[in-house]
Every structure is written in structure tokens, then in C-alpha cells.
Amino acid sequence: MRAVVQRVSRASVEVGGEQVSGIGRGLLVLVCVETGDRESDMEWLTKKIAGLRIFEDESGVMNLDVTAVGGEILAVSQFTLVAGTRKGNRPSYIRAAAPQEAVPMYEEFCRRLESLTGRPVGRGRFGADMKVSLINDGPVTIIIDSRLKE
Numbered sequence: 001m002r003a004v005v006q007r008v009s010r011a012s013v014e015v016g017g018e019q020v021s022g023i024g025r026g027l028l029v030l031v032c033v034e035t036g037d038r039e040s041d042m043e044w045l046t047k048k049i050a051g052l053r054i055f056e057d058e059s060g061v062m063n064l065d066v067t068a069v070g071g072e073i074l075a076v077s078q079f080t081l082v083a084g085t086r087k088g089n090r091p092s093y094i095r096a097a098a099p100q101e102a103v104p105m106y107e108e109f110c111r112r113l114e115s116l117t118g119r120p121v122g123r124g125r126f127g128a129d130m131k132v133s134l135i136n137d138g139p140v141t142i143i144i145d146s147r148l149k150e
Contacts, residue, residue: 001041001109002081002147004030007054007140011074013124014131021122026071027052028134031109032081033102034095034147041146042109049073050116054140062140067117075113076124076132077106099127 005027012022029049055064055071066073079102083091097105103126110121124130 001034001037001045001105002032002143002145003045003049004078004081005049005052005054005142005144006030006134007137008074009135009137011132011134013074013076013122014133015125015128020125020130021074023072023074023122025069025137027066027073028132029073029075029113030078030081030132031075031106032077032079033097033105033109034082035097035101037097037105037146039108042105042112044149045144045146046109046112046116048144050113052142054142067119072119072122073113073117074122074124075106075110076130077102077126102126 008026008028010024011028013020050067051065053065054062055066055069057063079093079096082095083093084095085091106126110123113121
């Protein structure tokens, strides 16, 4: 699994002109399930995201995680994170998991983040044409790939 984690002041997702989810201070997580991802990839990634110490403490040092600051999480499925760009100019998305595999993993990913943080996780709408708005705080943007954990 691959994720782009952004520390945000706020973020929201619209589908068809209607806001389907929104958060205040916290993390916007763009996440992609790749063909062959296992439960162990999801477990590792959710723990890593929930524990990321990218919020400032009283000394101005990035030393606090999202739970410590009472932050929220918005998780948006984004298959384009595994785009292959080696050949030509048209990206290939062949490495992205098919919806029948990706949807249950995305939903479980969100449930595990909820369990780890003790807070609801906002969601995008899988497969929809979404408009994601955010104010990146910092900016702080981190890319995490479960296949690079070892």
C-alpha cells in the first residue's frame, strides 16, 4: 500500500458538488491499494500513519502525533499513486488493485485508523470523481510505501 500523508489545517471531499466529508486540523491521507498487498501491509501502514509525529509541540518541534493534538483524519482512495511512468507520457495504472480487492482493504484501512486513534475517519467515495480541497499546513507532505518498510 502506498500513502501520501499531508498535515492540514482543513480538508474536504466533494462529489457532484456535494461535500461528502470534511475535517479540521489533522491528516489528509491519499491511499492506494496495490495488487498483491496483504493485511500485514495495511497493519504496518495504519500504525505508521497514526504514530507519525509531525505536529509541533510547545517548543515548536514536530514531536506529536495526530491523536496527541486532537486531530482528525480524512482518507481518500487514489489509485493513481501507483502510476507507472517509465515508458511514454501516458501513465499506466496496472499495479493498482481491482475494486473487488481494493474496496474492502480501503474500508478496513479506515476502520483500523479509527481503532488506533479513537476517532472517526472521514472518507472519500471510492471510484467517484472527487474534488479534494485542502490547506496543507507547513507544508508537511510525506510519502509512505509499505513495500519499502524493510
